[in-house]
Amino acid sequence: MNALVPTHQLFKQQIANSFSRCASTYNQVAELQRRVADQLLSRLPKQSINNVVDLGTGTGYALPRLRKNYPDAKLLGVDLAEGMLNYIASNRVETAGELNLICADAENLPFADQSLDLIYSSLSVQWCRDYSKLFDECYRVLKPAGQLHIATLGPKSLWQLREAWQQVDSDQHVNEFLPLDALIESSRLLQLNSCDVETIELSYGDLSSLLKALKTLGASVVEGRSASGLGGRERLRLLNQAYQTLRRPDGLLPLSYEVYFMSWTKA
Numbered sequence: 001m002n003a004l005v006p007t008h009q010l011f012k013q014q015i016a017n018s019f020s021r022c023a024s025t026y027n028q029v030a031e032l033q034r035r036v037a038d039q040l041l042s043r044l045p046k047q048s049i050n051n052v053v054d055l056g057t058g059t060g061y062a063l064p065r066l067r068k069n070y071p072d073a074k075l076l077g078v079d080l081a082e083g084m085l086n087y088i089a090s091n092r093v094e095t096a097g098e099l100n101l102i103c104a105d106a107e108n109l110p111f112a113d114q115s116l117d118l119i120y121s122s123l124s125v126q127w128c129r130d131y132s133k134l135f136d137e138c139y140r141v142l143k144p145a146g147q148l149h150i151a152t153l154g155p156k157s158l159w160q161l162r163e164a165w166q167q168v169d170s171d172q173h174v175n176e177f178l179p180l181d182a183l184i185e186s187s188r189l190l191q192l193n194s195c196d197v198e199t200i201e202l203s204y205g206d207l208s209s210l211l212k213a214l215k216t217l218g219a220s221v222v223e224g225r226s227a228s229g230l231g232g233r234e235r236l237r238l239l240n241q242a243y244q245t246l247r248r249p250d251g252l253l254p255l256s257y258e259v260y261f262m263s264w265t266k267a
């Protein structure tokens with residue numbers, strides 16, 4: 001580990017590298033991400049706007065849909081992972097009209113004060129380390145009456161994997177997610193309009209498919225761990241044993257996500 005670089009910056013670099021590496025495989029396993037994005041998109045306001053940011057755009061799933069909602073708006077796709085933006089550029093994600101792709105951190109947005117009408121962000125801000133910075137930045141760059149729409153994960157997400165790992169060792173193998181009250185507290189500059197919580201359960205035939213899906217997404221990076229958060233052969237055998245107790249009556253292994261759908265206005 002480089003002693004001169006703060007750990008949260010190293011973690012960000014790991015996140016960017018992991019998602020960049022997985023850009024070409026991400027769509028194959030992004031079932032949850034598509035479901036959540038579709039729901040968040042259906043909640044967006046129907047009005048004419050000048051610009052909209054897709055914060056943590058990934059492979060750009062939302063971009064053509066944002067274009068459909070806002071035919072005349074300038075689209076801005078922002079992501080920490082350059083590989084994701086390269087994927088969008090080289091796969092000609094169909095957005096017709098003006099699209100800018102920008103490699104940047106949601107906690108340090110490269111936009112002028114009061115310059116944006118709408119910020120949309122689906123399943124990305126749970127990777128942020130400092131939510132106050134994130135929301136302060138959103139507040140800064142939104143125009144008065146501008147809106148922020150976010151889908152993010154709550155602490156009950158991935159609980160099965162967390163609990164199964166706890167039976168193997170005391171290391172942290174699964175990231176922690178901020179509870180709702182802390183999220184709301186960090187966003188207090190903005191006016192909260194709505195907040196809905198939904199649990200979405202995915203299922204897998206076996207543990208290796210479950211772990212492979214997380215890895216293929218680029219989402220197996222764990223703060224404070226240099227490797228992917230997975231283990232050696234014996235630890236994986238123990239993990240598998242622990243996870244079997246969670247097998248559902250239909251024979252599949254569940255993995256739950258607690259999803260927060262939230263929206264704010266800059267008063």
Ligand SMILES: C[S@@+](CC[C@H](N)C(=O)[O-])C[C@H]1O[C@@H](n2cnc3c(N)ncnc32)[C@H](O)[C@@H]1O
Nearest residue numbers: 019033056057058079080081105106122124127
């Ligand atoms: C699970 S993907 C979601 C992508 C897309 N929104 C979707 O719905 O498919 C998370 C994305 O957030 C990006 N990301 C993570 N931390 C970020 C940050 N601090 N700033 C900007 N993007 C970030 C990752 O690089 C990745 O592309």
